[in-house]
Amino acid sequence: MRRLLVTGAAGFIGSNFVHYWLGRHPDDRLVALDALTYAGNRESFEAATLQRGFRFVHGDIRDLDLVISLLTEERLDTIVHFAAESHVDRSIARPDVFLDVNIVGTHRLLQAARTVWLDPKGSPAKHRFHHVSTDEVYGDLGPDDAPFSETTPFRPNSPYAASKAAADHLVRAYHRTYGLETAISNCSNNYGPYQYPEKLIPLCVVNLLQGKDIPVYGDGKNVRDWMYVEDHCAGIERTLERGQPGRTYNLGGNCERDNLTLIGTLCKTLDEVFAGDPDLAVRYPAALAAGGRPSAHAISFVSDRPGHDRRYAVDARRAAKELGYEPTTDLSAGLRKTVHWYLENEPWWRGVMGVSYDDWVREQYPDS
Numbered sequence: 001m002r003r004l005l006v007t008g009a010a011g012f013i014g015s016n017f018v019h020y021w022l023g024r025h026p027d028d029r030l031v032a033l034d035a036l037t038y039a040g041n042r043e044s045f046e047a048a049t050l051q052r053g054f055r056f057v058h059g060d061i062r063d064l065d066l067v068i069s070l071l072t073e074e075r076l077d078t079i080v081h082f083a084a085e086s087h088v089d090r091s092i093a094r095p096d097v098f099l100d101v102n103i104v105g106t107h108r109l110l111q112a113a114r115t116v117w118l119d120p121k122g123s124p125a126k127h128r129f130h131h132v133s134t135d136e137v138y139g140d141l142g143p144d145d146a147p148f149s150e151t152t153p154f155r156p157n158s159p160y161a162a163s164k165a166a167a168d169h170l171v172r173a174y175h176r177t178y179g180l181e182t183a184i185s186n187c188s189n190n191y192g193p194y195q196y197p198e199k200l201i202p203l204c205v206v207n208l209l210q211g212k213d214i215p216v217y218g219d220g221k222n223v224r225d226w227m228y229v230e231d232h233c234a235g236i237e238r239t240l241e242r243g244q245p246g247r248t249y250n251l252g253g254n255c256e257r258d259n260l261t262l263i264g265t266l267c268k269t270l271d272e273v274f275a276g277d278p279d280l281a282v283r284y285p286a287a288l289a290a291g292g293r294p295s296a297h298a299i300s301f302v303s304d305r306p307g308h309d310r311r312y313a314v315d316a317r318r319a320a321k322e323l324g325y326e327p328t329t330d331l332s333a334g335l336r337k338t339v340h341w342y343l344e345n346e347p348w349w350r351g352v353m354g355v356s357y358d359d360w361v362r363e364q365y366p367d368s
């Protein structure tokens with residue numbers, strides 16, 4: 001039985017992880033810590049609040065005393081660290097917020113873990129610090145380059161990726177220097193339920209439902225590897241169960257697509273779902289699909305993001321060999337589930353979009 005602290009539990013992957021974990025480990029204790037930024041939402045983990053082992057704490061990972069007291073009072077033995085500023089475009093506009101949360105925040109958690117779990121007066125408690133990271137730390141690839149492996153040198157290109165890379169280095173250093181039992185997973189692009197509609201897939205879905213254009217950066221040929229979020233949760237579970245302390249594991253979806261191809265598949269999925277359910281045209285009358293027109297007509301090319309990485313691809317053979325882990329959801333099934341979720345959860349996405357990022361950041365970081 002584990003006693004976990006899950007940071008960023010009100011965000012996209014964190015909330016999916018809470019549901020995933022409590023569904024499979026109902027006897028575990030799970031303390032969810034989240035600062036409820038614009039990207040965090042209580043509704044995303046609401047169903048979990050009914051479960052006996054669940055507790056939510058509204059707080060900041062940078063609050064060292066709070067984290068130490070939670071680890072101590074709740075006798076927690078595992079940290080799964082999702083909390084971060086996660087949107088590349090926002091990191092380009094305001095890098096300082098990303099450095100503060102992603103680097104200093106991760107360091108505070110490491111300090112707290114070291115203080116509580118490696119108390120020099122006693123023998124070290126059984127523990128695990130799992131840091132959730134991204135394939136973006138490796139930089140980008142040319143069309144014929146081999147995918148990123150765990151030994152690929154870090155060459156981050158955005159402030160977001162640089163802040164995650166710095167956090168990865170700190171986690172590694174805490175293992176080597178202090179013996180903290182850590183693991184890092186570097187995962188490719190996720191999609192699925194509860195993803196804030198600033199990221200590509202949910203942005204496309206909610207724009208299409210509202211009859212708006214879908215913005216595609218540059219020529220739309222940037223390639224990403226896509227993974228359904230539940231598969232990522234399963235990869236983290238496997239890493240917690242079988243991963244070696246101090247080791248890094250790449251997790252990938254075996255699913256490289258350029259943005260235009262991905263969006264084309266998503267549009268077709270939405271069109272098919274509308275064609276199969278006439279009620280949707282009544283509920284979403286502004287959607288092109290409501291009038292039987294192809295959703296792909298909403299594609300609109302916009303100027304490229306500065307420093308936009310061309311291609312990411314992940315070599316996940318270590319996870320397959322050492323953890324016995326493979327993702328199981330193929331893209332068409334995952335997109336269909338995602339489209340259905342956004343269709344059925346309009347109050348959720350309208351609610352989260354009501355929070356202004358600019359107002360939030362002005363309030364939190366008046367000097368940035």
Ligand SMILES: NC(=O)c1ccc[n+]([C@@H]2O[C@H](COP(=O)([O-])OP(=O)(O)OC[C@H]3O[C@@H](n4cnc5c(N)ncnc54)[C@H](O)[C@@H]3O)[C@@H](O)[C@H]2O)c1
Nearest residue numbers: 008010011012013035036037039040060061083084086190
């Ligand atoms: N989304 C992806 O495709 C992807 C892929 C690989 C790795 N990751 C990593 O997974 C993690 C989760 O990503 P996501 O997409 O769910 O992000 P998200 O933006 O949806 O969620 C982040 C959560 O962290 C919380 N948070 C932010 N600052 C905090 C602070 N100071 N203290 C406590 N909580 C705070 C937010 O309120 C939010 O609930 C991140 O570390 C990200 O780098 C994401």
